[in-house]
Amino acid sequence: MGTKPVHLPVLLDEVMHYLAPQDGGLYVDGNLGLGGHSGVILERSSPGGRVIGFDWDEDALGRARLNLERYQGRVEFVRRNFAEIREVLSELGVDRVDGLLLDLGLSSLQLDVSGRGFTFQGSEPLDMRMDVRSPETAADLLNRASEQELADIFYLYGEERQARRIASFVVDVRRKTPLATTDQLVKIVENAVPRRFWPKKIHVATKVFQALRIAVNRELDNLEKILDSVADIVKPGGRICVISFHSLEDRLVKRAFRNNPALELVTAKAVIAANEEILANPRSRSARLRVAAVRGV
Structure with a gap:
């Protein structure tokens, strides 16, 4: 609705x-x-x-x-x-x-109705472009960047302490199937970050989503x-x-x-x-x- x-x-x-x-x-x-x-x-x-x-x-x-x-x-x-x-x-x-x-x-x-993957609620395409005329989506970036580049993005733009581990999990998953939707990424982050390191006040994937949005839109x-x-x-x-x-x-x-x-x-x-x-x-x-x-x- x-x-x-x-x-x-x-x-x-x-x-x-x-x-x-x-x-x-x-x-x-x-x-x-x-x-x-x-x-x-x-x-x-x-x-x-x-x-x-x-x-x-x-x-x-x-x-x-x-x-x-x-x-x-x-x-x-x-x-x-x-x-x-x-x-x-x-x-x-x-x-x-x-x-x-x-x-x-x-x-x-x-956040709520764009359908471009700005939120990790539900399942949406990993787009994250503010301007759909821009060439690269979040999915493109996740599937293209090296493990080191992804770790840098998650750490520098999301201040995510588990950046290296999350990047490693992303690369492992994309070898089998390309990343395309937000729920895929959420699951990867949840699997990558040990429960004891999950933040108390925000979702465990919040910083990764922030980092990707910042990177995609410069x-x-x-x-x-x-x-x-x-x-x-x-x-x-x-x-x-x-x-x-x-x-x-x-x-x-x-x-x-x-x-x-x-x-x-x-x-x-x-x-x-x-x-x-x-x-x-x-x-x-x-x-x-x-x-x-x-x-x-």
Whole structure:
């Protein structure tokens, strides 16, 4: 039975507090998702505020168009990765914008109904591409990469302590039959990791799935690229708000904000969700918001 995904944008009040949308402002939502944050940005910046929304997931962009229909004429939808924001703004004839939001999490659409293997619940194709135009799926990567390459991916992108053992099991299984579905991979991880090492709070395959998704979509490379260019995208005084969902992303954001002399920290520490939000939306538990402002000339 199909259900419409319920989209609860994380840290919404906190993002609006720091981004402070103004009438007439131009804002970039670098990971539009289903348009939850952008809808409120447009509401708060009425009647003249505008949003340029980026998402390389065609399904998400289609849903966002529907969800933001009432703001027609005030939203530009761009099917590109946020790493290309500077290039796209140049193509649109835009110099700089008043604020930038990057929500690095997966949308409920991707997790629950995309059918692309972002979740280990049930059995789905091992795809994991945010953009189906990308050439390599998670299955392609699992069946192609060497044992050492897989171990590195699981360890570096998933911080998985059992990376070598899991990689060895993957290679053993694929010799007999190619990997194709999420339940195959879950079973491999469950068999590879001794029970005494299973984490208590998350599924034993969580870190492996995270690592594969990051590798397939080059997520950290794309994040580094946009973080290097934010001061050229946002006007002096404008805010950059980044919501990350795992320590690898958060460390990149923290380092980029601290080391860029063109930026001034607005939040000394990462902002986390209140208990009330976590109860209403458990996915917000791991969210971390960091905010910086572009220094004036």
